[in-house]
Amino acid sequence: AESRRFWRPLLSAIHARLKKLGLADAMCIGILSDGTAPPAVFGMFDDIWPGGGPARWTRGCHSVTRATAPYPLKGGGRVVYHEYCYGGGIIDPDKRLPRIWAITGPGTDWRRGYRDHSPPVTFRRMPERSLYAETRGIGRLGLDYWHLATKSASGRVRRADLFNRWPHSSVAGHGHPTIFALAHPGPDGPMPTQRLELLREGLQEAEAIIAVAEAMHEQPDKLGPELTAQCRRLFRERIEVYRALEAVNPDMHAGWQERSRKLYETAARVAAKVGVTAGRR
Incomplete structure (x- = not known):
């Protein structure tokens, strides 16, 4: 009671x-x-x-x-x-292509390496990576769980955060590691950050590849053989790139502008044939 x-x-x-x-x-x-x-x-x-x-x-x-x-x-x-807590593995496209337009269920792609101080490119690729792990999105992101100062029972000033039950108690392993704040605390509320804008770009690319993959699988007759084959090549290529980027390597940033151009040009061709499908669910 x-x-x-x-x-x-x-x-x-x-x-x-x-x-x-x-x-x-x-x-x-x-x-x-x-x-x-x-x-x-x-x-x-x-x-x-x-x-x-x-x-x-x-x-x-x-x-x-x-x-x-x-x-x-x-x-x-x-x-x-x-x-x-260990995130999901990316599908091997040689075995099968994931149905990224029809993923259901409560599973999210939470990577323990995701932090506020992660390299900027990390935030851009998170949304699309979650699709290739066959989840519906990214786990444990905070918009404004900013770090704050509080006092312990002994009077010692320490740093705490809103996610971690500020100012008392603790969520222990559930509090760290995680991304606490995609936004910056401004004088009148949250302000955008580089990581937030890069996440937004990543979401847009995820929506574009969903539209391409869905049309390729569900409406190849409307696309025609040439465009369907182009969609399949693009889809496989992007999955392979994300598999390669699981570890930090010298090619981490190479060619991203060209890959984005190819994605959006293909998505535009698809939309002209079948209409926009991404985001309708």
């Missing part, structure tokens, strides 16, 4: 705030880990979840999920976002 009295108004207030931003359906609670919680806990959150249960949970753990839809928890709730 005491837990309900605390959580119900808090969840309602958070839901109302998100609703004003058009994000009511994105509300989640977490983070579950390898272990979860007693069934009674999940049942309680289902009962008090704004708009009615089941409650939506996030999870980060050492096991991968192959679920093709949000999966249920014992006692109630369902996991809608599942981080595998």
Whole structure:
């Protein structure tokens, strides 16, 4: 009863705030880990979840999920976002081509090496890499979990962050490593950064390759043999490049402008034949 009295108004207030931003359906609670919680806990959150249960949970753990839809928890709730702490491997295109336009399920591509101080090119390639790992997106990104100063129980000033339950407690291994802030704290709110703009570019390229791959697979008759073959070559080439970039190497930055040009020119040809398909789901 005491837990309900605390959580119900808090969840309602958070839901109302998100609703004003058009994000009511994105509300989640977490983070579950390898272990979860007693069934009674999940049942309680289902009962008090704004708009009615089941409650939506996030999870980060050492096991991968192959679920093709949000999966249920014992006692109630369902996991809608599942981080595998070592990330997913990229598909070998010689074996098969991933259906990147039709990926379902709660799995995300969280790479433990992703940090705020990662090389700029990392942010540009994250979205597309997640597709080739057959996930629906990138795990554990923060827009504005900025570092703040707080005092410990002994009075010692230390650095903390909003993601890590500032100013008290800790999420331990769930707090580090991660990307805390894609935006910079400005005088009137978040400001864009180089990493945020590069992530935006990466998202645009991910959308473009989704459109190309979907049309190649679903509508080859509209594309014709020549354009279908071009799409297939482009798709395979981009997967191979991402496989090569798994490790830092001297060719890390080489040729990216030319690859982007080829991608967008091909996507434009596809759109002229079949219309725009990416992002419709």
